[in-house]
Amino acid sequence: QVQMVQSGAEVKKPGASVKVSCKATGYTLGNYGITWVRQAPGQGLEWMGWISDYDGKTKYPQKFQGRVTVTTDTSTYTAYMEVRSLRSDDTAVYYCARASGPNGNDYWGQGTLVTVSS
Amino acid sequence: SYEVIQPPSVSVFPGQTASITCSGDNLGYKYVCWYQQRPGQSPVLVIYQDTKRPSGIPERFSGSNSGNTATLTISGTQAMDEADYYCQAWDERQEVFGGGTKLTVL
Numbered sequence: 001q002v003q004m005v006q007s008g009a010e011v012k013k014p015g016a017s018v019k020v021s022c023k024a025t026g027y028t029l030g031n032y033g034i035t036w037v038r039q040a041p042g043q044g045l046e047w048m049g050w051i052s053d054y055d056g057k058t059k060y061p062q063k064f065q066g067r068v069t070v071t072t073d074t075s076t077y078t079a080y081m082e083v084r085s086l087r088s089d090d091t092a093v094y095y096c097a098r099a100s101g102p103n104g105n106d107y108w109g110q111g112t113l114v115t116v117s118s
Numbered sequence: 119s120y121e122v123i124q125p126p127s128v129s130v131f132p133g134q135t136a137s138i139t140c141s142g143d144n145l146g147y148k149y150v151c152w153y154q155q156r157p158g159q160s161p162v163l164v165i166y167q168d169t170k171r172p173s174g175i176p177e178r179f180s181g182s183n184s185g186n187t188a189t190l191t192i193s194g195t196q197a198m199d200e201a202d203y204y205c206q207a208w209d210e211r212q213e214v215f216g217g218g219t220k221l222t223v224l
Contacts, residue, residue, distance in 0.1 A: 037215070044202075045155075045161065045215040046215065047215060050213070061212060095160060101208065102149035102151075102166065102167050104163045104172075104208075105161075108161055110160060111160055
């Protein structure tokens with residue numbers, strides 16, 4: 001069955017970077033993408049970026065352009081999201097999900113809590 | 119940037135129909151998905167391409183999208199449907215989430 005398994009919780013200081021991983025199993029790469037979404041405490045979902053597992057093409061909302069990078073390692077079926085210049089308001093649970101375009105984000109990881117604190 | 123707006127909360131009695139709206143400029147020209155999120159859990163896709171249900175999602179969940187408004191309808195609402203619901207507008211350039219609606223089953 002399809003599973004998206006994320007790396008564990010992180011604690012970072014302001015100004016640092018964090019890289020979260022997401023290992024995909026149970027399906028063949030090449031027909032989907034991986035999308036990244038975050039959720040601050042008590043808040044809603046916020047889209048952070050997307051990468052095609054076919055050609056590595058990426059998309060980001062303007063808010064995160066230049067500060068967020070999503071990549072994939074197709075040899076290990078693992079996606080990564082790096083956030084640089086962390087601030088306290090980046091404290092959130094970060095999710096990856098298999099992205100099927102208009103068919104939605106149909107399988108989600110368990111979430112990775114990133115805490116930014118001095 | 120594009121925005122979609124949801125009501126913060128909706129209440130419904132068990133067995134009644136709950137309707138959650140999602141509004142955006144010409145939203146009917148975009149695809150809309152809906153996600154259910156229970157406390158402490160990851161989101162679950164309940165509607166995609168405006169009206170379609172993934173396998174395993176009960177038939178009481180349905181969706182529509184026309185003009186500037188998409189609607190998630192839950193018929194015969196059950197206590198287990200109490201959760202936060204998020205709409206997501208999708209086009210080739212971006213994904214945009216609504217702010218979420220807390221559904222309370224009274």
